[in-house]
Amino acid sequence: MKKVVSVLLTVLMTGTLLVCTGCGAKKQLVMATNAEFPPYEYHEGENIVGIDVEIAQAIADEVGAELVIEDMAFDSILTAVQSGKADMGIAGLTITEDRLQNVDFSNSYAIATQVIIVNQDSAIDDPDDLGGKTIGVQLGTTGDIYAEDIEDATIERYNKGFEAVQALLQNKVDAVIIDNEPAKVFVEQNEGIRIVDKEFTVEEYAIAVKKGNSDLLEKVNKAIEKLQESGKLQEIVDKYIKAE
Numbered sequence: 001m002k003k004v005v006s007v008l009l010t011v012l013m014t015g016t017l018l019v020c021t022g023c024g025a026k027k028q029l030v031m032a033t034n035a036e037f038p039p040y041e042y043h044e045g046e047n048i049v050g051i052d053v054e055i056a057q058a059i060a061d062e063v064g065a066e067l068v069i070e071d072m073a074f075d076s077i078l079t080a081v082q083s084g085k086a087d088m089g090i091a092g093l094t095i096t097e098d099r100l101q102n103v104d105f106s107n108s109y110a111i112a113t114q115v116i117i118v119n120q121d122s123a124i125d126d127p128d129d130l131g132g133k134t135i136g137v138q139l140g141t142t143g144d145i146y147a148e149d150i151e152d153a154t155i156e157r158y159n160k161g162f163e164a165v166q167a168l169l170q171n172k173v174d175a176v177i178i179d180n181e182p183a184k185v186f187v188e189q190n191e192g193i194r195i196v197d198k199e200f201t202v203e204e205y206a207i208a209v210k211k212g213n214s215d216l217l218e219k220v221n222k223a224i225e226k227l228q229e230s231g232k233l234q235e236i237v238d239k240y241i242k243a244e
């Protein structure tokens with residue numbers, strides 16, 4: 001009996017091993033992101049979810065790979081892509097001339113704006129009112145770059161957009177410059193703050209890949225095109241952004 005059991009066990013184990021040689025074979029597609037940017041990428045319980053995550057999953061399906069999400073500081077994302085630590089950066093990333101020196105960008109999949117969040121009773125009502133003010137931004141974002149151009153402004157840089165908003169709630173800064181969609185989420189979640197009507201700039205979000213990785217870039221663009229043409233992209237956006 002013992003022998004039978006042990007033979008059975010051996011068969012089972014070998015079987016499992018055989019099956020599992022295939023398990024590890026599926027290649028991985030690593031996405032670098034900063035999951036502090038609702039509704040594009042944020043934590044929901046144990047998971048990282050959002051518009052970008054669903055787009056990344058569609059790309060992984062296109063490539064036939066398993067999607068792996070690496071959550072990191074925003075200003076590490078492009079370095080991770082450049083060094084090959086990640087295959088693609090998907091993080092509500094705005095295409096800029098500077099960034100194009102270091103990475104390649106896909107076709108754009110979303111339009112965004114930079115907006116200003118202030119306290120409800122603030123006198124700031126226009127980007128021109130920001131001169132000489134203390135401005136909170138997320139380190140390394142386009143909001144950070146624009147703040148640098150504001151005359152006599154003091155810039156406070158935070159690792160997470162929400163930390164900048166907290167600083168505003170505590171009156172440590174006069175305004176926060178941040179992307180419009182996360183701004184809406186933060187304003188909805190916190191009382192006493194509002195978005196200034198006049199927006200700053202219009203930007204385009206795209207996916208970053210290592211310079212010269214045209215093979216992946218082509219697949220990324222193909223996946224984006226499919227998502228756009230099938231109406232799936234709009235479905236994803238509608239799931240995360242409720243119409244006003």
Ligand code: GLN
Nearest residue numbers: 037091092093094141142
């Ligand atoms: N769109 C902004 C940028 O690319 C902010 C992105 C983010 O904070 N995830 O800099």
